[in-house]
Amino acid sequence: MSASRVIVEERRAAVSALVVGTGAAGLRAAIELQERGVQVLCVGKRRCDDAHTVLAAGGINAALGTMDPEDSWEQHAADTLREGYWLADPVSVELLCREAPAAIDDLVRWGARLAREEDGRLTQRFFGAHRFRRTCFAGDYTGREIQRTLVARAAEVGVAIRDDIYVTRLLVHDGRVFGAYGFDVDDGSRWLIVADAIVLAAGGHTRIWRRSSSRRDENTGDAMRLAAEAGCRLRDMELVQFHPTGMVYPEESAGTLVTEAVRGEGGILRNAAGERFMERYDPERLELSSRDRVALANYTEIAEGRGTAHGGVLLDVSHLDRDLILSRLPRMYRQFVDLAMLDITTTPMEVAPTAHYSMGGIRVEAETHATDVEGLYAVGECATGVHGANRLGGNSLAECLVFGRIAGAEAARWSASLDVQARDRAAIVAAREEVDQLLARRGDEFARPLQRAVRDLMSECGGVVRSEDGLRQGLARLDEVATRAHDMEVRPDIAGYDDLAHAFDLHGSLLAARATLECALERRETRGAHNRVDFPDQDFGLQVNLVWAGGGTVTREPIPQPSSVRGAELGAELPRRALRAERDQLADPSE
Numbered sequence: 234m235s236a237s238r239v240i241v242e243e244r245r246a247a248v249s250a251l252v253v254g255t256g257a258a259g260l261r262a263a264i265e266l267q268e269r270g271v272q273v274l275c276v277g278k279r280r281c282d283d284a285h286t287v288l289a290a291g292g293i294n295a296a297l298g299t300m301d302p303e304d305s306w307e308q309h310a311a312d313t314l315r316e317g318y319w320l321a322d323p324v325s326v327e328l329l330c331r332e333a334p335a336a337i338d339d340l341v342r343w344g345a346r347l348a349r350e351e352d353g354r355l356t357q358r359f360f361g362a363h364r365f366r367r368t369c370f371a372g373d374y375t376g377r378e379i380q381r382t383l384v385a386r387a388a389e390v391g392v393a394i395r396d397d398i399y400v401t402r403l404l405v406h407d408g409r410v411f412g413a414y415g416f417d418v419d420d421g422s423r424w425l426i427v428a429d430a431i432v433l434a435a436g437g438h439t440r441i442w443r444r445s446s447s448r449r450d451e452n453t454g455d456a457m458r459l460a461a462e463a464g465c466r467l468r469d470m471e472l473v474q475f476h477p478t479g480m481v482y483p484e485e486s487a488g489t490l491v492t493e494a495v496r497g498e499g500g501i502l503r504n505a506a507g508e509r510f511m512e513r514y515d516p517e518r519l520e521l522s523s524r525d526r527v528a529l530a531n532y533t534e535i536a537e538g539r540g541t542a543h544g545g546v547l548l549d550v551s552h553l554d555r556d557l558i559l560s561r562l563p564r565m566y567r568q569f570v571d572l573a574m575l576d577i578t579t580t581p582m583e584v585a586p587t588a589h590y591s592m593g594g595i596r597v598e599a600e601t602h603a604t605d606v607e608g609l610y611a612v613g614e615c616a617t618g619v620h621g622a623n624r625l626g627g628n629s630l631a632e633c634l635v636f637g638r639i640a641g642a643e644a645a646r647w648s649a650s651l652d653v654q655a656r657d658r659a660a661i662v663a664a665r666e667e668v669d670q671l672l673a674r675r676g677d678e679f680a681r682p683l684q685r686a687v688r689d690l691m692s693e694c695g696g697v698v699r700s701e702d703g704l705r706q707g708l709a710r711l712d713e714v715a716t717r718a719h720d721m722e723v724r725p726d727i728a729g730y731d732d733l734a735h736a737f738d739l740h741g742s743l744l745a746a747r748a749t750l751e752c753a754l755e756r757r758e759t760r761g762a763h764n765r766v767d768f769p770d771q772d773f774g775l776q777v778n779l780v781w782a783g784g785g786t787v788t789r790e791p792i793p794q795p796s797s798v799r800g801a802e803l804g805a806e807l808p809r810r811a812l813r814a815e816r817d818q819l820a821d822p823s824e
């Protein structure tokens with residue numbers, strides 16, 4: 234029996250393309266659609282000038298060679314593939330690295346104020362595990378500057394944006410998307426949006442760990458749930474990047490990111506005994522080692538009792554020039570003054586690993602970012618393919634821009650190719666009833682405590698270091714939370730429909746957590762960010778992607794072969810060629 238209707242008003246819109254997400258990926262896709270003359274609506278669940286992308290600090294990668302002329306897109310691709318432990322899709326990586334310079338050109342043309350040398354060249358800084366300086370930046374406010382630029386460009390070309398719509402379901406008929414359902418987060422009125430094509434750019438799932446570099450209510454796994462319930466498969470959900478340096482103190486700020494740029498500018502890690510411990514973990518690259526290694530090193534130092542009283546290690550920039558810190562790391566300076574009353578120019582920061590980035594996500598075709606559902610594309614942090622088992626810092630913003638443009642172009646092509654669009658009344662009714670039922674339900678459980686229960690179990694059972702026992706325990710605890718969620722009561726109030734949003738956030742988190750734990754169980758090896766104490770070595774047989782389709786099944790998929798002629802020419806050769814060049818250079822003592 235269907236629940237009684239609570240909200241009567243339902244607004245309707247029909248557009249050629251709908252973009253879900255107003256972060257860098259969504260806005261870039263929307264701009265492309267608009268520029269191609271496609272009528273587009275871009276929606277988000279929080280203010281678009283404050284989308285999660287604004288948190289991005291350190292920079293965006295492109296092999297421009299402004300500082301190191303010997304850099305090339307091939308070298309960028311080789312770094313990305315190698316540091317991703319060969320789980321990334323070679324064609325995606327090729328596209329990312331070839332197209333990133335054009336993405337920077339777009340940004341600059343649209344007014345982005347990126348750092349420059351005195352002679353006008355764009356400044357590029359080192360980021361961990363990159364062979365050359367290829368990270369462009371705007372102080373340590375790069376994401377904010379990119380978001381500002383994209384919001385301004387979207388307005389300039391006339392993209393329609395509604396950043397108060399929570400999408401609860403994608404509407405699908407016969408394997409083809411035809412729209413989305415949602416509600417207004419302020420007044421609760423419903424939205425039925427019919428669209429030929431949808432670009433899903435709704436972010437990742439790293440807020441489901443206790444210590445996370447995301448803010449509350451973002452990265453709750455919405456995109457993964459929306460896609461999976463629409464009929465898409467997810468891939469490599471176990472591959473979650475724990476950034477080595479999140480704040481540990483004060484408790485309410487725990488997890489807040491300390492950008493990699495701090496190490497890029499010369500920050501040194503020490504344990505409580507004052508030892509520069511990276512000399513033991515990666516004597517060559519030290520603090521500029523890859524994120525997975527630095528995260529595991531920090532974790533190990535703390536777990537083995539060499540951490541600080543607050544449970545962290547020390548990150549020190551006090552040996553650097555004060556003016557350099559203030560000009561290159563202004564946000565970090567402010568962050569520590571504001572949150573911890575600490576002057577980083579004189580006193581070391583306390584840091585520990587924090588859940589940071591979803592490297593797995595919605596399974597997409599490498600060249601088009603099409604999903605398993607016709608007309609539905611996924612892009613940005615919610616999609617997978619570029620980062621393998623370890624994302625290089627600075628590659629995500631580049632991914633959002635490069636594939637945002639590509640997904641926008643593909644969605645435009647799909648919309649133009651449609652002769653008819655079939656809608657399905659039953660799908661609309663089901664979406665409507667889902668919201669009705671949540672609002673009508675009475676019980677003694679609430680979304681916030683249940684979200685906390687998910688975060689606790691993910692931190693204790695699916696964190697930096699994992700084991701079969703722990704993961705199974707995590708799944709059992711997740712079942713309990715899912716059962717409790719059946720008694721969840723949702724009470725919108727005069728301040729708006731946040732409570733309803735939290736309930737849907739929880740549903741996203743439950744699905745994303747299950748997919749993560751189930752994939753983590755299947756990856757019986759240690760590779761990149763995925764550390765299994767019971768399988769401490771890398772297993773060549775597991776150099777595959779893990780595909781999750783719900784129902785407890787995880788299947789193995791070979792790393793995709795290059796799918797185009799161009800890809801076939803370059804994709805297979807690229808890593809070998811660039812790595813050979815790299816080895817040769819390393820052997821040259823004059824370097």
Ligand SMILES: Cc1cc2nc3c(=O)[nH]c(=O)nc-3n(C[C@H](O)[C@H](O)[C@H](O)COP(=O)(O)OP(=O)(O)OC[C@H]3O[C@@H](n4cnc5c(N)ncnc54)[C@H](O)[C@@H]3O)c2cc1C
Binds near residue numbers: 446612626633
């Ligand atoms: C602290 C921090 C620093 C970082 N620094 C860097 C860096 O220096 N370089 C780099 O390359 N990367 C960095 N990253 C990663 C990078 O910022 C993100 O991966 C990237 O911004 C993701 O962009 P996106 O467009 O995919 O998603 P987001 O920016 O997360 O946007 C998601 C959008 O989806 C909307 N949404 C979500 N769910 C729904 C729903 N149900 N209904 C409607 N709308 C919804 C949201 O409102 C939002 O508009 C950093 C990340 C963090 C957390």
